[in-house]
Amino acid sequence: MSTTTTEALSATTLLRFATAGSVDDGKSTLVGRLLHDSKSVLVDQLEAVERASASRGQDAPDLALLTDGLRAEREQGITIDVAYRYFATPRRRFILADTPGHVQYTRNMVTGASTAELTVVLVDARNGVVEQTRRHAAIAALLRVPHVVLAVNKMDLVGYEEGVFATIAQEFTAYATELGVPEVTAIPISALAGDNVVEPSANMDWYGGPTVLEHLETVPVSHDLAHCHARLPVQYVIRPQTAEHPDYRGYAGQIAAGTFRVGDRVTVLPSGRTTTVSGIDLLGTPVDVAWTTQSVTLLLEDDIDVSRGDLIVPTKDAPATTQDVEATVCHVADAPLTVGHRVLLKHGTRTVKAIVKDIPSRLTLDDLSLHPHPGRLAANDIGRVKIRTAEPLPVDAYADSRRTGSFILIDPNDGTTLTAGMVGESFAAPEPVKDEAGDDGWDF
Incomplete structure (x- = not known):
């Protein structure tokens, strides 16, 4: 398989996405339904959920328990921690971050969405767009999440009315567009009943769009980091001092963006010293090219001072x-x-x-x-x-x-x-302001 083919497969088969929404909007139930109906739940996991649900007096399995793993979450019925789940369908692999909805845990939503290419924002059809919905849309815009799905949940509780869905979708889309969100896809669902989560709903024949899973499987993922200027933050300097490699000096780290190739002219920042990539080791094996998210060791042609915290970049694309x-x-x-x-x-x-x-x-x-x-x-x-x-x-x-x-x-x-x-991110350019910090002795 060629390098180009390998890069293409890597860029199209994995989707990182996060869920967000207010308390009790049904995020964990949606995630549980998604895992259950896509047959991504092991038998013993489902049995454990059934037992936990029965002990709480529930007749049917509470699918939210598939993600609410902390004891405090189960007792309070709210999501507190970010729960990561890994699953796959024949069309794509997924890394899902189920984030909290309570305003107290908005910080966790930032964590979950920071690496996401798509965010699913849930809204309770009975309540519409609320402050926490706007907060999550703002965070998605700030984090430059390229795709946002508005899942209008609990449509069964409003009689599956198209007008309710249309009003919420219009209000949220207008708000998100003003924030700079490039794409919003609105989907009416009932996570509890399974409408439009994995299978199309028989109760909303007025809706002709994709289900949640269908959209997740087909949304284009650019993985724009692979096309950014190459960046390698140095995490560790490797000096094995062995008889076989007495002069080995490598600079290890995870490639944060772009692609490095043997022969590239690079600059080490902040010192500004320049050299050439003489080799790349990937899992102990020499390779000619390495790209975003791979953990590698770069070998440099010149013996220059490089240490943890330095950034190796292409000389022609070095940041200031x-x-x-x-x-x-x-x-x-x-x-x-x-x-x-x-x-x-x-x-x-x-x-x-x-x-x-x-x-x-x-x-x-x-x-x-x-x-x-x-x-x-x-x-x-x-x-x-x-x-x-x-x-x-x-x-x-x-x-x-x-x-x-x-x-x-x-x-x-x-x-x-x-x-x-x-x-550099900003919703609007603030007017120039006077420095109000004062003289505090930290004279940088």
């Missing part, structure tokens, strides 16, 4: 290094993020000291307006920040690469993750 990072962030910690906050910024495999110099705006989800100069971001807030780092960082725009255009902020005292950031 900067100490001033502007980004849109989703704050995930309980403690607020404030102007002057001293943090650690983790970008790829590199972690540096940094300080929040300004918070120009916070997004109001109700009308997408920007609240200027809030001074702080609370848990689940989305806003713009300006950050000054102690050392130069080679960052891409998030629009160009979701991997090397993203970062997290960490509390230097206890290691808590504070904020997830997307470099």
Whole structure:
């Protein structure tokens, strides 16, 4: 099989997707129904769900228990943690992230959707679009998830009325389009009854579109990272010191974007030193080419100083290094993020000291307006920040690469993750603001 054929298969047979929605909209039931009706559930798993459902006095198996694995989730009847499930059909393989709906766990939705190519946003047909629906649409837009499915659930509870579905679909699509979501596909479903999840519904003959599974199997997946400029964050320097390879020095890591080939002229950042790729080892075997998500070891022609945290890039496509990072962030910690906050910024495999110099705006989800100069971001807030780092960082725009255009902020005292950031992303261009951080002694 040729390299081109292998890359094509890799790019078309796997779909990463996430589910999102408000509490009790039926996300876990949808996922359970999807797994059950596509015959992706093992017999012992189904038996365990049947026993758990019977112990709770339920006549039929509660398919939500297939994903709600934590004891607290089962007791409260809500999803808390991100539950990952792996399944496959003859047409495609899937990695599914079932994310929480409660506003308290929005941070987990960011985690689940950060690597997704598609997000399924559920809406209860009785309630329509609510604040948490808008929040999830905003996060999907920020994370640049290319495909969004609006699953209008519990259609059985509104008499399978087409007008109810049409009103919700129109409102959500208009909102998502204003956010910049490139594609919305609306599907009316009943996860509990199985309507339009795997099999077409006999109760909604007015709907002529795909079922949820049919759409998941056929939606085009570009895997745009494979076409981005090549990026390899160095995770480890390998020096085996063996008699067989006395001079071996390799730079190991997972390719974050693009493709590397033997003979490529590359630059190591932030030092700016240039050299040539003399070899690529993949699982201990030399190869001529390697691409996105593969974990490899690069061998370089020249003996230059390279260490963990450095970024190897093609010389012709090297990003600029900067100490001033502007980004849109989703704050995930309980403690607020404030102007002057001293943090650690983790970008790829590199972690540096940094300080929040300004918070120009916070997004109001109700009308997408920007609240200027809030001074702080609370848990689940989305806003713009300006950050000054102690050392130069080679960052891409998030629009160009979701991997090397993203970062997290960490509390230097206890290691808590504070904020997830997307470099250069913005819903609207805020007006220039005066630096309000003051002189705090961190003179970067």
